[in-house]
Amino acid sequence: MKLFYMPGACSLAPHIVLEWIGKPFELDRVERGKTREPEFLAVNPVGKVPALIEEDGRVLTEAEAILLYLAEKFPDDHLGASPTLEAQYEMHKWMSYLTGDVHPAFYPYFLPQRYITDEHQYPAVREAAYKQIDACFQLLDHHMRDRTYMVEKRRTVLDPYLFVFCCWGKSLSKPFTDYPNLHRFLMQMADDAGVQRAMQAQRITL
Incomplete structure (x- = not known):
């Protein structure tokens, strides 16, 4: 997995979750003011961090969706809701x-x-x-x-x-x-x- 982040932005939240999960991942820093550059827009056309690239090449966007996705993907870490x-x-x-x-x-x-x-x-x-x-x-x-x-x-x-x-x-x-x-x-x-x-x-x- 690779997480595109901007220091201190909301992308810090999935970064922390990835640290908690402890599986290998890469970081790709996006500088402030560079989210509308063609290179990053090719990753996320919305031009926002976070963006998470999965091993199969799928690109996940939106902090809320990524957080819930990680909780579901790694259930053994118990970071999601209880099943009620x-x-x-x-x-x-x-x-x-x-x-x-x-x-x-x-x-x-x-x-x-x-x-x-x-x-x-x-x-x-x-x-x-x-x-x-x-x-x-x-x-x-x-x-x-x-x-x-x-x-x-x-x-x-x-x-x-x-x-x-x-x-x-x-x-x-x-x-x-x-x-x-x-x-x-x-x-x-x-x-x-x-x-x-x-x-x-x-x-x-x-």
Whole structure:
């Protein structure tokens, strides 16, 4: 397997999962601003990381889909949901929330130029985006109260995904310690050996 990633992007989540699984894989770094270059578009026409190339040449894209795929492909690592309807619902509910609400909330904060051409309005765009991010973090912080992991009582592919957004949250104006349960989760994940290997490979730090 080969994972195309950008340091610190959401591709960090499947990278951590691959470290946890422990099977051989390669890394291919995509530089920021290069995802629309013809070389990478030949891999993923959408022009986004992550992209995962399987041994048979198939290309998998979209972080959520790759995470769930890896959980299904390597069931012995127990990174997916338990085989009950309720557990699978919880897995898909939170995966959908991270993908559909939390992740896109950061886009206008980090990239206001995608949404407005007047540079003088960038602070207003970021302020509006921050309010949405803060609402998401407050909900997640409440969910993580008295929890070590996002669902069940063990790590799953949800945890590296949440970890990525917690890392991004440290760049906000509000101290991340204001979300005490998320901050605890962030520090707990930072101590994990697989997380540390992935971050070292991507040359990123908290």
